[in-house]
Amino acid sequence: MIIQIMVIVIVLTLLGFFIRNTLNNLELLGREAGYGFLFTPSNYDINQHLIEYNSRSTHLRATIVGLINTGLVAICGIVLATIIGFVAGVLRLSSNFLINRIVYAFVEFSRNVPVLLWILLWHGVMVHSLPHPKQAVTIADVSFLTNRGFYVPKPLLEPMFWWVAVALVIGIAGAAMFARYSQKRQEATGQRYPVIWINSAVIIVLPLLAYWMAGSPATLEMPVFKGFNFQGGLVLTPEFLALTLALAVYTGAFIAEIVRAGILAVSHGQTEAAYALGLKSNWTMRLVILPQALRVIVPPMISQYLNLTKNSSLAIAVGYMDVVATIGGISLNQTGRALECMSIVLSIYLCISLLISAFMNWYNKKISLVER
């Protein structure tokens, strides 16, 4: 009890000390703390904005644009990293000596070099080694790889396209319901529907049907070379590409090790038992090995996702305008409100990571072994 009171007193004293100093310092600077500046024009441009934004927009909008950019890198990076990680993790277990060694070298090189260095290296290679727009590398006649970015056709969506999105949502919901139903049926009768095939068919066919019925409400805008650069189309900037690829490869190497450890953690007896029961080898993988391996794989993989999201803040090193570069960088420098800007950045990241760890706790509880 005495210790606790002492701890409280010490912590409160420290907090009081810091707060008093902060107030004193703010007074010396002749400034009041407050978030009113968020609603004043930002006066700077952001080259990649997925929502409407210009230099007359507010700082708040700049923050949101930055947050969306962070989210974009995080989602693309996570998807890529998962693919890289699973492929590398499975190949690492291959009995083929060459494949095994190549993947081993890849994983060790990726993991043991700082991710910031990877980002800068990719960015440097893209800016210095890719050709100018005039000699762009053409891929399939519609995409162009240049040192100013990767130009791809841009889908232009008409209002009717909403129906396709609605159909997709309905398809996913239906697939989830069907998966549940078939799981129940399997538990009751032991018979199994080909769930994966039926579900992927539902998820793909429904939106396609809606697309056809709505009268093809989307067209592609092609990038065209005009003057000195490509016009139109969708451009993936070298900054975005470098950041996403570097984060994906770096995190993918960690995920590869997690996947490998997860598969190795399922004892060989399980495979033999499944074969003894007469399961085919892909059923063995899907119904016996994978569910058990995933229990080991998923929790550390989610914390890798979280790491990737946090590492996306390194965007500032290559000038990609994520949430740190907008509100914590240019806005901070323009308004001089370090305290307010940094508190916003810190709380955004804190929210993201607390949400993800809440999800992880829920998931861990759900999959943890129920011992009888």
Place this chain on the structure above:
Amino acid sequence: MAEQNQQDYVPGTHASLPPPISQVGIAGWMRKNLFSSPSNVILTIVAVYFLYKVIPPILNWAIFDAVFSDVDHRNECREIAAGACWAVVRARFDQFLYGFYPDYLRWRVNLTFVLMFVALIPLLYDQVPKRKYLLWFSLIYPFLAFFMLWGGLGLEPVESAKFGGFLLTVLIGMTGIVVSLPLGIALSLGRHSSMPVVKMLSVWYIEFFRGVPLITLLFVASTLLNYFMPPGTYFDLLLRVIIMVILFSAAYIAEVIRGGLAAIPKGQFEAADALGLTYGKSMRLIILPQALKISIPGIVNTFIGLYKDTTLVVVVGLLDPLGISRATLADSSWQGLSTELYIFIAVGFFISCFAMSRYSLYLERKLDTGHRDK
């Protein structure tokens, strides 16, 4: 020959025949590891094609067409050969190691670095002769290193703005490792404690520092820390950064050790209580030795992460190897040679991080006493 083959042997006396040629030697090895099944044959062909496509260009660029000689402009490099221009690394090599540490005082850095291994070896391996005395040296080493690097007490002082290159990396990394370990242990004990206030504060601390990226904390260190101090206090930027790195990695270490504490059977705590040990004694003699042992691989991994994260200090303007490379690239005679510089730094980091991860594997094997079933 023919007669010999027909010779009768008493069962059990025939000399062992050599195994079939396809099972041993290079042929056998290749059969087993490269061509054991049709899919393996395809994989092997793909891998060989991949290596053939990737390795020669890289070797050509990095070695055969590269310039190693001592030139001082990138254009001279281009005149000699089309590959990598390692001359830039050669020209700035000293800066990459020491930053702007004065030339004539660099022996102090070298000596500190060599002594670091003397201090580390008894900590890393337990079969060193005279380990007891060497451990005393390990204990005083941090103070010695501080004195050697910054000077004072008769040695010429060097201000920390002059520190840079891999010196800075090792300095921040090592200080972070040494100080954050005890802090992390304290935090994990706090989180494991039965006192609600202590537990709550530890949880808040750990969740906060694990939830935000290091780069934002470094920004806090460079822009905000002055707000929290009495007006007029001046803090060295390097010191502020080191403090942040320590606070940051302590949270991660606390989390790793918490895993170790959670893995210890409850009976151990109860047994310690039953023996009448105080909290401090039961922790020091019973719980922590076991918990730390379990969590050592995790701790080493955290250290590797911390060591790699030291590169982030470049964003607040410290001259770590990346900062030096940025300054080099701004020099008009070395513009555009970013690939060479980054690869050089990457190799430097790879060597040290790979060595650390090998050490962690060695520890894992050594400490695996086989209590838990595999």
